[in-house]
Amino acid sequence: MVAMPLPDKTALARRREIAAALRQFVPGEGVIEAPVEMRAYETDGLTAYRQMPLVVVLPETTAQVSAVLKYCHEQNIKVVPRGAGTSLSGGALPLADGVLLGLGKFNRILDIDYANRCVVTQPGVTNLAITQAVQHKGFYYAPDPSSQIACTIGGNVAENSGGVHCLKYGLTANNVLGIEMVLITGEVIRLGGKHLDSEAYDLLGVMTGSEGLLGVVTEVTVRILQKPETARAVLIGFPSNEDAGKCVADVISAGIIPGGMEMMDRPAIHAAEEFVHAGYPLEAEALLIIELDGCAAEIDHLIERVVTIAEANRSNSCRVSQSEDERLVFWAGRKAAFPAVGRISPDYLCMDGTIPRRRLPEVLQGMEDLSRHYGLRVANVFHAGDGNLHPLILFDANDPDELERAEKFGADILRLCVKVGGVLTGEHGVGIEKRDLMPEMFSEADLNQQQRLKCAFDAKGLLNPGKVFPVLHRCAELGRMVVRGGKLPHADLPRF
Amino acid sequence: MTSLKPATEAELVDMVQDALAQRTPLDVTGTGTKKGIGRPMQTAATLDLSGFSEIALYEPEELVITAGAGARLDDVRKLLDDKGQEFAFEPPDLSRLLGAPHSGTLGGMLACNLCGPRRLKAGAARDHILGVAGVSGRGEAFKAGGRVVKNVTGYDLPKLMASSYGTLAALTTVTFKALPKAESEETLVLEGLSDEDAVAAMSLAMQSSCEVSGAAHLPSALADGTAKTFLRLEGVPPSIAYRRDKLAKLLTASGSHLLATDASRAQWVALRDVHPLAAPDGRCVWRLSVAPMEGAKLVAALKPHIDMRWFYDWAGGLVWLAVPPENGASADAIRAALPSGHATLIRADESLRGQVPVFQPQAPALAALARRVKASFDPVGIFNPGRMQQESA
Numbered sequence: 001m002v003a004m005p006l007p008d009k010t011a012l013a014r015r016r017e018i019a020a021a022l023r024q025f026v027p028g029e030g031v032i033e034a035p036v037e038m039r040a041y042e043t044d045g046l047t048a049y050r051q052m053p054l055v056v057v058l059p060e061t062t063a064q065v066s067a068v069l070k071y072c073h074e075q076n077i078k079v080v081p082r083g084a085g086t087s088l089s090g091g092a093l094p095l096a097d098g099v100l101l102g103l104g105k106f107n108r109i110l111d112i113d114y115a116n117r118c119v120v121t122q123p124g125v126t127n128l129a130i131t132q133a134v135q136h137k138g139f140y141y142a143p144d145p146s147s148q149i150a151c152t153i154g155g156n157v158a159e160n161s162g163g164v165h166c167l168k169y170g171l172t173a174n175n176v177l178g179i180e181m182v183l184i185t186g187e188v189i190r191l192g193g194k195h196l197d198s199e200a201y202d203l204l205g206v207m208t209g210s211e212g213l214l215g216v217v218t219e220v221t222v223r224i225l226q227k228p229e230t231a232r233a234v235l236i237g238f239p240s241n242e243d244a245g246k247c248v249a250d251v252i253s254a255g256i257i258p259g260g261m262e263m264m265d266r267p268a269i270h271a272a273e274e275f276v277h278a279g280y281p282l283e284a285e286a287l288l289i290i291e292l293d294g295c296a297a298e299i300d301h302l303i304e305r306v307v308t309i310a311e312a313n314r315s316n317s318c319r320v321s322q323s324e325d326e327r328l329v330f331w332a333g334r335k336a337a338f339p340a341v342g343r344i345s346p347d348y349l350c351m352d353g354t355i356p357r358r359r360l361p362e363v364l365q366g367m368e369d370l371s372r373h374y375g376l377r378v379a380n381v382f383h384a385g386d387g388n389l390h391p392l393i394l395f396d397a398n399d400p401d402e403l404e405r406a407e408k409f410g411a412d413i414l415r416l417c418v419k420v421g422g423v424l425t426g427e428h429g430v431g432i433e434k435r436d437l438m439p440e441m442f443s444e445a446d447l448n449q450q451q452r453l454k455c456a457f458d459a460k461g462l463l464n465p466g467k468v469f470p471v472l473h474r475c476a477e478l479g480r481m482v483v484r485g486g487k488l489p490h491a492d493l494p495r496f
Numbered sequence: 497m498t499s500l501k502p503a504t505e506a507e508l509v510d511m512v513q514d515a516l517a518q519r520t521p522l523d524v525t526g527t528g529t530k531k532g533i534g535r536p537m538q539t540a541a542t543l544d545l546s547g548f549s550e551i552a553l554y555e556p557e558e559l560v561i562t563a564g565a566g567a568r569l570d571d572v573r574k575l576l577d578d579k580g581q582e583f584a585f586e587p588p589d590l591s592r593l594l595g596a597p598h599s600g601t602l603g604g605m606l607a608c609n610l611c612g613p614r615r616l617k618a619g620a621a622r623d624h625i626l627g628v629a630g631v632s633g634r635g636e637a638f639k640a641g642g643r644v645v646k647n648v649t650g651y652d653l654p655k656l657m658a659s660s661y662g663t664l665a666a667l668t669t670v671t672f673k674a675l676p677k678a679e680s681e682e683t684l685v686l687e688g689l690s691d692e693d694a695v696a697a698m699s700l701a702m703q704s705s706c707e708v709s710g711a712a713h714l715p716s717a718l719a720d721g722t723a724k725t726f727l728r729l730e731g732v733p734p735s736i737a738y739r740r741d742k743l744a745k746l747l748t749a750s751g752s753h754l755l756a757t758d759a760s761r762a763q764w765v766a767l768r769d770v771h772p773l774a775a776p777d778g779r780c781v782w783r784l785s786v787a788p789m790e791g792a793k794l795v796a797a798l799k800p801h802i803d804m805r806w807f808y809d810w811a812g813g814l815v816w817l818a819v820p821p822e823n824g825a826s827a828d829a830i831r832a833a834l835p836s837g838h839a840t841l842i843r844a845d846e847s848l849r850g851q852v853p854v855f856q857p858q859a860p861a862l863a864a865l866a867r868r869v870k871a872s873f874d875p876v877g878i879f880n881p882g883r884m885q886q887e888s889a
């Protein structure tokens with residue numbers, strides 16, 4: 001298990017005083033300190049880790065968030081922001097000595113602006129609710145994480161979440177136009193808006209994916225798109241992972257960027273088929289779901305080309321959806337892959353590495369070897385178009401040794417991803433889960449530079465500490481400069 | 497002025513360390529084609545990064561290219577084109593507008609966050625940068641991001657390099673996403689619309705499912721006497737044919753005609769590269785990013801007071817404005833009329849750029865944060881000091 005920093009005893013001792021102070025800013029039920037009520041917040045989507053917070057605060061306005069943060073800053077109290085708590089990397093895991101700041105009451109959509117094709121919303125609104133608010137006009141919000149009925153848009157910004165359609169339509173970062181955020185000092189800052197690109201430093205880009213370490217997002221402006229006229233999916237079985245991987249590369253080389261391109265390996269195919277009976281080919285070693293969207297003329301044209309490419313890559317089964325119902329059935333298995341695996345194993349860990357696609361066969365082979373080594377099964381679902389792997393490691397959390405092995409197995413998979421030129425996480429975030437693996441990808445100088453940026457936002461390191469970075473340096477230490485030649489220019493000297 | 501031209505990262509580290517020890521502020525530059533954007537700087541030496549020009553890796557089927565930050569955009573464009581790919585964000589060639597000999601380097605493309613008409617669909621350089629390596633103003637080599645299209649490992653420092661104008665780091669290597677070029681394209685041209693009607697038409701087009709990938713408007717003064725509104729469709733031919741008919745039905749305008757692939761391409765290159773306002777006529781050029789429906793209103797508010805020429809891109813969200821240099825290039829009037837968004841002075845002579853803020857002035861808390869971000873990379877202000885913000889002691 002990843003170790004969290006030791007709690008600050010003085011903060012623990014001051015719990016009642018802190019709760020009382022927070023009540024001055026957030027009245028009534030907005031401050032929770034009873035353990036039974038705080039229980040709901042003790043974990044996020046990474047359920048192997050649990051921790052009760054010091055106190056929970058649920059503000060409703062930006063002014064309240066600002067007052068809470070300003071107080072915590074002055075009093076040196078840690079703060080963990082939280083949306084819906086679906087993070088799979090432990091990003092929203094509470095700290096024993098920290099205030100958990102929940103954004104659940106920021107649940108209103110503020111402005112729907114079709115002419116400018118955007119929606120202004122509070123951060124606690126769910127991802128799906130944005131689409132639901134605009135779909136009667138044919139619009140939708142493109143990034144579609146599988147957790148979209150539950151996860152919040154604020155959490156999406158903090159994690160830069162993706163979905164099965166992000167190869168064509170981009171991640172959260174490419175679909176957010178602006179935010180309002182509050183720094184730990186209580187200062188309120190607006191970045192971007194209904195226009196494109198925030199001029200000067202792209203702090204909006206940096207905030208996206210910053211995992212709650214830089215500021216608390218209190219408002220989000222997203223762009224909305226008109227739904228494609230239709231979509232059709234092709235379900236293609238292959239005799240080997242290599243063939244499926246080659247097919248993906250050939251589709252892209254042919255200049256086709258499908259709306260979605262998902263791959264499943266044999267264990268995932270079987271788990272999903274038993275669960276939802278989508279008619280997946282059980283003899284296949286690998287399955288591709290390729291979805292094409294747009295106008296009918298375009299889809300017909302492209303499907304023909306995709307089928308030809310699949311045949312050239314030895315596909316042994318191929319079905320094109322003939323109706324909207326059938327398309328949804330094709331997807332049902334893939335979308336239910338996690339719960340399907342949950343049915344065949346008491347627990348699973350979902351990993352999230354990304355690799356250059358052509359290294360897929362060797363990475364899958366490596367996983368098979370590791371699976372034997374650790375004595376644990378693994379099933380793979382894979383955002384094939386962009387190389388984002390989701391190996392699901394099957395284990396039983398009641399057996400501490402299995403959890404230990406599962407975590408080691410997961411770490412080895414991520415090391416393998418980095419070794420072939422990939423990264424530790426494609427969309428789930430570092431959180432605590434991958435925190436200690438950061439040095440696999442980054443040198444100390446790389447990590448120090450990232451932490452210096454953190455210092456520019458939060459010099460006292462009070463926002464979500466213990467996440468993302470394996471070693472927490474003090475900002476003063478990071479700011480020190482050693483320059484060859486003996487001279488040590490200091491940050492406080494006058495500028496040129 | 498001394499010119500330092502490192503050939504390796506180790507040399508670059510040495511040079512920055514030397515500059516730090518001797519307190520020599522550096523003008524961080526690729527090939528200098530965008531020198532005219534930003535406040536004038538007092539630097540003692542040029543740090544010329546054009547030596548980092550190698551293409552380290554280009555894997556079309558992985559949609560990725562890694563190149564030296566000094567690689568020429570023109571060369572890379574050709575390389576991608578040979579494989580039927582491109583930078584989907586359509587980086588412009590601003591050489592005609594800025595009086596530069598060519599379109600500059602990939603490092604400059606990122607540092608200025610370049611993007612073209614397809615910005616409204618495909619994003620800007622910031623949306624396509626995957627990884628960077630370089631040397632900070634502390635004289636330390638670092639890297640960030642990766643070479644895969646999906647990556648949330650650590651802060652997105654590559655995005656932070658976009659529109660940082662060389663003030664944070666001297667970049668050596670950049671990795672970008674490359675995407676397939678559309679097989680063909682067509683442009684529907686509506687004739688004779690007023691600015692307001694054109695913005696309304698472009699908004700309608702963008703709200704449809706026609707997947708318009710470019711929406712620009714040239715008022716009559718810049719279009720041989722008849723205003724023209726351009727709507728671009730890209731993709732496979734059967735799809736374009738269908739969407740063109742649908743779009744034409746949607747916008748029952750008085751007059752319209754079509755540009756086929758070649759003419760369409762040429763037209764969008766001209767719009768992308770700001771040719772309508774590029775003549776070296778002594779005018780200053782502003783680039784305004786606003787909510788699309790605000791573009792024409794903003795122009796209408798300014799028109800009675802300023803002798804100006806203008807056109808719209810991004811369905812009205814981008815306004816290019818050419819004004820006489822008098823009255824500080826009308827900076828105050830333009831910014832006062834701006835409802836939101838930002839106005840950047842893209843072309844003006846050096847003395848003017850010293851007098852009026854080139855970049856949109858920021859609210860105090862944001863300006864202070866930006867200063868701390870700068871200091872986190874470059875604590876003593878050795879890289880391009882004063883280019884973006886007036887340095888304060």
Ligand SMILES: Cc1cc2nc3c(=O)[nH]c(=O)nc-3n(C[C@H](O)[C@H](O)[C@H](O)COP(=O)(O)OP(=O)(O)OC[C@H]3O[C@@H](n4cnc5c(N)ncnc54)[C@H](O)[C@@H]3O)c2cc1C
Nearest residue numbers: 083084085086087091145146152154155158161162212217
């Ligand atoms: C079954 C399941 C499927 C999933 N599928 C996907 C998927 O397909 N793609 C994908 O990308 N992810 C997926 N996820 C992961 C998760 O849903 C996303 O990371 C999501 O964006 C988290 O949103 P949340 O509101 O639950 O945030 P939380 O889990 O509450 O918080 C996540 C992080 O964001 C921070 N945070 C939250 N709100 C704010 C705010 N307003 N301001 C500042 N920081 C904030 C927290 O501190 C924390 O670090 C899945 C999760 C589950 C359980």
